Amino acid sequence: MGLAVFLSLCGRLKRLPRSGWLIGGVGRAAAESIADHVSRTVLITSLFCDLINSGQEYSVDCEKALKMALLHDLPEVYTSDMGKETTQYIGLEARRRAEEKALKDLLAMLPRNLQDDYWAILAEFRSQKSVESQLVRVADKLEVVLQALEYEKAGYLHGLTKGMLEELDGAAKVCDNQHVNDVIRDVKENFGIATVEEK
């Protein structure tokens, strides 16, 4: 099995920084790791799913959503966290292809059925059609906003950018879920950010 190698490689996500904060001047020891970010993204995803499933209007596949959140940055083991500008210069498509190749190679270390399952879960995430994929994307963007607010609270200036809020609002609009929107509203109110009404 290549599981030991796979798990060990995943340790890189703890050592690789989320580069946006570094570029912004947060300081190399204060900048969170990719694993840090994944951790709370999974947590937010769990909250979203459980709020929705409690609501009982309809239900989402929580296990699948949790795995999307858990694995969506897996390729960064090889491609690291490419900041906004790096992605612009590489090109979003080129970045996606690179991440797909990296993902393929990483999953190849797993037993075949797990490869297929994880590949399918992440393909679904990429296509952004299912509610699970959409709420995970919101979780991802909300996590960034929370972190930016925490850096600002600690004294770093301009942690939170207009772009981050726009990405969050954009993802929330696509997801179009009342429970998800309630959480976002709560965050914005708690931190004093003007709320844009989502339908």
Add this chain to the structure above:
Amino acid sequence: MGLAVFLSLCGRLKRLPRSGWLIGGVGRAAAESIADHVSRTVLITSLFCDLINSGQEYSVDCEKALKMALLHDLPEVYTSDMGKETTQYIGLEARRRAEEKALKDLLAMLPRNLQDDYWAILAEFRSQKSVESQLVRVADKLEVVLQALEYEKAGYLHGLTKGMLEELDGAAKVCDNQHVNDVIRDVKENFGIATVEEK
């Protein structure tokens, strides 16, 4: 809702170190955060569950296991990561009571149904009776061993201790699952650690 406050408090898990490494001399900027550890523990849990469920001998509740892995260190938002000796001096029971109170206060920020669900999930984890709780405990211990091996690989001496291996083996013995044991064996072989046969 207290969700914004809850999510923001969870950001502490990124800033609080896993203290064992600090004590061992890994260096304050190289020591992983609690969130780093949770991240890979959830990943290992996912692998365990999916290997077991693929095997189709029986099935485990993956969603529940993922949530156990995700939330089991949640109280550390308030109680931080107490190292081995600190726990000895505080006393394991006193530590558990503290973590339960902290957990209660944290979950109180969530809607009632989520509180109850998460409390139940973590109570099940603490009782270590179900296969889900047991495999999550193995995931937790295996994650520590992997991290210790990575620190050793980077040059830190005595990252991996006899105690860590004993805890892993002990948890694996209780779990007594072939798929879980296969992963552990793979890790030990990959890193050149003598394997103790688990029944």
Add this chain to the structure above:
Amino acid sequence: MGLAVFLSLCGRLKRLPRSGWLIGGVGRAAAESIADHVSRTVLITSLFCDLINSGQEYSVDCEKALKMALLHDLPEVYTSDMGKETTQYIGLEARRRAEEKALKDLLAMLPRNLQDDYWAILAEFRSQKSVESQLVRVADKLEVVLQALEYEKAGYLHGLTKGMLEELDGAAKVCDNQHVNDVIRDVKENFGIATVEEK
């Protein structure tokens, strides 16, 4: 002798952070160590004693006070620096018992007469009855306020909390010493903090 082991264990105080700053977002490489804090607490204690002893109204046992300041966080070698919330959840009494046990085990590495002397000095510190113990407690609280102000000066927000000032003022009130109060007043004026008159 266990002195070598004792001295080596004390090296942990350099590696363990003062966790409050970490939680507040100061950054893992900017957060001071327990040893850093002890260093200036001993210095403040020396100043307090020498100011009092110069005043010649009465005299304090400076050697004893210095040892109190030097040793009062010694148990943290094993129990680390428990932040405010951790202490609340563990319980102040449970924390004190843990620190006493840790202290006992640490002092047991020393020759018997030193064990007894240091134990007595720290028991006196804990009982907070003597002027030496009280002025050391003020030194401890003043040191925190100074550090908070320095973090704020560097740009970290909310370094200094109302609670820190209340603890300082509370300790100063118990100590009720003119020289000690003069130093506190000087710090508050220098940093632009409103002074509360102590009787």
Add this chain to the structure above:
Amino acid sequence: MGLAVFLSLCGRLKRLPRSGWLIGGVGRAAAESIADHVSRTVLITSLFCDLINSGQEYSVDCEKALKMALLHDLPEVYTSDMGKETTQYIGLEARRRAEEKALKDLLAMLPRNLQDDYWAILAEFRSQKSVESQLVRVADKLEVVLQALEYEKAGYLHGLTKGMLEELDGAAKVCDNQHVNDVIRDVKENFGIATVEEK
């Protein structure tokens, strides 16, 4: 002029790490910055040029070589330091195109004549035909080897890889210069690395 913006953006090279060391476990505060690497690459380049020009067999354009060394990582202001695997997955060509676009945008902030000069210098570096471009490439590779050896000297394991030595030897072979080879030989002997004879 966009010089102020240009110079400020170049400050990022101090904040962005050379990612290979991070991945290898060097620790986020011990890993050098891109600017750190450029600094010594320029120094090595100067030594190479001055040794060659002293030799008086022929002469190299030292000013041009220094500028190549100084500017060759300039695009990383936007594209950051892509590690070996990231480059594999992005593709060397895609990476080069990205770096060219980033370079173009950065140079566009400078007065027109400087744009043209720097663009020409870096185009010459990329084509690796002139002796200046070849010796700068050796300087770049030698710098990595030196840094790896220093990390190993400090206790990090496997700092120096076979690949790093191969890249150095490969670049040296193309450059085929006696003075350059003397320096490499001196480094290898000093650090106890087996020397491969270059013609």
Add this chain to the structure above:
Amino acid sequence: MGLAVFLSLCGRLKRLPRSGWLIGGVGRAAAESIADHVSRTVLITSLFCDLINSGQEYSVDCEKALKMALLHDLPEVYTSDMGKETTQYIGLEARRRAEEKALKDLLAMLPRNLQDDYWAILAEFRSQKSVESQLVRVADKLEVVLQALEYEKAGYLHGLTKGMLEELDGAAKVCDNQHVNDVIRDVKENFGIATVEEK
């Protein structure tokens, strides 16, 4: 040859911090290294030279200026970066003599002709008579101002001091070059600092 030892010693410039930032509270992992500072000083020097040489009123020896910028902090391999107050207490003359001795010992590791050349270049830099030496000194001071502004932008207070601006303006006045002054003006305008007219 002592080139290997020389190059390895120069690696210290990456590990030694620019102490002013540390003293000011920037945080040990966010404080730039001496090599970081040299890197951008060389870049600014290159821009100055190329702007002047493009202007074609007269020309400066760019290669010499680049080497001045590259080597001017070389002695700090042995003497490290002495902050403002340290220099005051050591005495500027004593510091200069120490740096000259250190420089001599470092250059002694190089082939004789390089020793002489580099010694001459740095002697010229020290005497501050030639336009090359003067513009490198401006580059040095401008680099500090840029870094201070970046720290302020990230949230550190009082990064930029009146003294830093005075040193920059003073060096610019001596250099008295229109192109150099244009760059300084652009920086000040870009960052909102009041400009003092230079003649």
Add this chain to the structure above:
Amino acid sequence: MGLAVFLSLCGRLKRLPRSGWLIGGVGRAAAESIADHVSRTVLITSLFCDLINSGQEYSVDCEKALKMALLHDLPEVYTSDMGKETTQYIGLEARRRAEEKALKDLLAMLPRNLQDDYWAILAEFRSQKSVESQLVRVADKLEVVLQALEYEKAGYLHGLTKGMLEELDGAAKVCDNQHVNDVIRDVKENFGIATVEEK
């Protein structure tokens, strides 16, 4: 009073690193601060004094020794921690003069009687004639050895140098005290360092 300013300036000792470790490659976030070093030096001093005073052959002035240990690096607030080579180039006498001037200026912030007392205590330390001054010097050197051993234990190579042991043995020889020698012997045996018999 200048006490507030004095105490605040002393905070620098927490931010300034002990530069030897940095130069040796320990990593900027793992290198201890001057305050860290002072902390354990005071502790070792206390142990030395109490061991001697328990022995009751003669007695040492513990309060004075503790203050020597506490204050002996005070000038480094202004002069920082000058490494071995820096001291060689500056010259030991020039360094001492600088430290005396810095000390004078720092103590000038204190009430007059404290100035005189502290100046006398440190003059006595510098003259190295009294047993208190000699045992504090041993404490200082032993502290370095302990820290070097701890860095080695964590995986840093060559933490402990021959020079460090020679300085320790030299200081111990001058001090020529059985209790002090017993502690040194215990450290050497504990860490497996060959002991040189002191008379």
